[in-house]
Amino acid sequence: MAFVPAPGYQPTYNPTLPYNKPIPGGLSVGMSIYIQGVASEHMKRFSVNFVAGQGPGADIAFHFNPRFDGWDKVVFNSQQGGQWGSEEKKRSMPFRKGTPFELVFMVLPEHYKVVINGNPFYEFGHRIPLQMVTHLQVDGDLELQSINFIGGQPAPSQTPMVIPAYPGSGCMPPQSNLPTMEGPPIFNPTVPFMGKLQGGLTARKTIIVKGYVPPTGKSFAINFKVGSSGDVALHINPRLTEDTVVRNSYLNGSWGSEEKKISYNPFGRGQYFDLSIRCGIDRFKIYGNGQHLFDFSHRLSAFQRVDILEIEGDITLSYVQI
Structure with missing residues (x-):
């Protein structure tokens, strides 16, 4: 008997950085992305990007970027055709160096809702149709524990991850x-x-x-x-x-x-x-x-x-x- 994550719940545990993977089934309204990790003791900045495509020049629908730089803040933006859009920022730092965190992105019809450690933090309006978003990127001064995609449907061609319950029982x-x-x-x-x-x-x-x-x-x-x-x-x-x-x-x-x-x-x-x-x-x-x-x-x-x-x-x- 093997454990298979349930449909609409696609977890990745202890992912390495930089993380750049397809979003199972693509981004859709009602989906939530849970990122659990620990902020580095020497954190300066990290980023989470919702990207339309995989190549280096792909558009970024939502750029989430906490910065410890003396003016601690979180920057929000988008990038289209290689050009950054108008920058939004919040001069508040919900992350603490060396401390575990849970970062949630809820995909709503009008915006991304960001919830940090259970507290609503920011809403970023859609600038690029969310249906175009295919990949999630995470990089910077942090250690990842898990990334969970919840509420979306896995792509038809995607085989659910199988975690063997006993040695030799990893069959589907x-x-x-x-x-x-x-x-x-x-x-x-x-x-x-x-x-x-x-x-x-x-x-x-x-x-x-x-x-x-x-x-x-x-x-x-x-x-x-x-x-x-x-x-x-x-x-x-x-x-x-x-x-x-x-x-x-x-x-x-x-x-x-x-x-x-x-x-x-x-x-x-x-x-x-x-x-x-x-x-x-x-x-x-x-x-x-x-x-x-x-x-x-x-x-x-x-x-x-x-x-x-x-x-x-x-x-x-x-x-x-x-």
Whole structure:
């Protein structure tokens, strides 16, 4: 069994710089691009470009350019026919040297909306039709953790990235095994969060949770619950003070045995994370920042009765897809 990112969710983890790749399926209204990374300790500037084409002379529909130069600011512009357009700028620096960040570009009908660390920062009106934008470029004084394209449709010719769950299991599963996500994405939901899984939890369904653990965070929990009984089929409980991730179930009024073994812990204070939880026929499979974290065998055999996703504790959510 392999993990395949769900349609409309195309992640790249730990990309190298300079980054210059096609946007899966092209740019479209409703798409969001999430960039997670760390600003360099010696940052002077970096840039994110939405480009129409791939060559060196391609037009730039949107140039996003933070500059640490004594007059800390972020510059916004476009380039057509080799000529820069009128420059827009904001004399505010939302990035801190040596500090993790989450940068989101939301593609709306009239403009790009820039959200940084969960806070709306700027809106840049379209100067070039967004349908012409084909590539995303990122370069400069930063370290990239992940780039996620959310909400667009992958190009028909594009093969989804496969992350082997076990050694030697990197084969592409049949089309019918592709994970599904029925619900619309929820951006920056408040915590505690409670979401309804329409139709209950089904095999091959993938839930995406993107968030941030504050520097003072101690613990938070993600629960897959049965609303009618209060049973919890899967309880994921990162404990920052213990550097561990506890998993358990709560059935018929009592907790089961804890599981703690983990191959990698993506939850750190002051860090962003990208969690994918896939329901299989016999187990949950959980991935963090593109790496397999752990499996959790079903203890509630009728897992289809799970109809609530609950998230609470010391966490800020930026994106949930159920």
